[in-house]
Amino acid sequence: xxxxxxxxxxxxxxxxxxxxxxxxxxxxxxxxxxxxxxxxxxxxxxxxxxxxxxxxxxxxxxxxxxxxxxxxxxxxxxxxxxxxxxxxxxxxxxxxxxxxxxxxxxxxxxxxxxxxxxxxxxxxxxxxxxxxxxxxxxxxxxxxxxxxxxxxxxxxxxxxxxxxxxxxxxxxxxxx
Numbered sequence: 549x550x551x552x553x554x555x556x557x558x559x560x561x562x563x564x565x566x567x568x569x570x571x572x573x574x575x576x577x578x579x580x581x582x583x584x585x586x587x588x589x590x591x592x593x594x595x596x597x598x599x600x601x602x603x604x605x606x607x608x609x610x611x612x613x614x615x616x617x618x619x620x621x622x623x624x625x626x627x628x629x630x631x632x633x634x635x636x637x638x639x640x641x642x643x644x645x646x647x648x649x650x651x652x653x654x655x656x657x658x659x660x661x662x663x664x665x666x667x668x669x670x671x672x673x674x675x676x677x678x679x680x681x682x683x684x685x686x687x688x689x690x691x692x693x694x695x696x697x698x699x700x701x702x703x704x705x706x707x708x709x710x711x712x713x714x715x716x717x718x719x720x721x722x723x724x
Contacts, residue, residue: 575681577650590689603628693722
């Protein structure tokens with residue numbers, strides 16, 4: 549290959565290689581999740597939302613452990629206001645083996661599974677942060693629909709330390 553061709557090839561390939569090197573490192577999961585304890589209702593306190601939930605009100609994610617070991621997920625929210633009709637999604641989570649139950653593949657449509665990382669979980673299973681290695685989506689969730697301001701600020705700081713741009717966080721309106 550002559551030098552001119554080599555330089556042309558390098559000019560085409562190098563930007564892609566550099567972009568691949570600049571992707572964020574994997575989001576580390578917590579060491580272990582007791583799945584039966586994690587099951588139940590989790591109110592979405594704040595998020596960097598996926599497209600369908602960008603205007604969510606009263607967002608709640610409910611997890612149920614199925615007999616086959618998968619996690620039935622029921623996500624309900626009102627789109628745009630407290631008075632909007634309830635919308636729901638029903639993805640199924642599959643726990644990745646060897647991850648302490650903290651890394652799931654969340655399937656909304658077959659055969660695609662989205663990464664779902666339980667990145668922080670308080671010892672009492674009352675608050676959690678779930679995210680993705682791409683740092684494109686994150687959810688701060690709690691067993692209660694609201695949190696004290698100080699607790700919320702601590703969770704936002706944890707999200708920031710995970711490499712997210714917290715200016716993109718949206719606090720989810722909750723009224724029950």
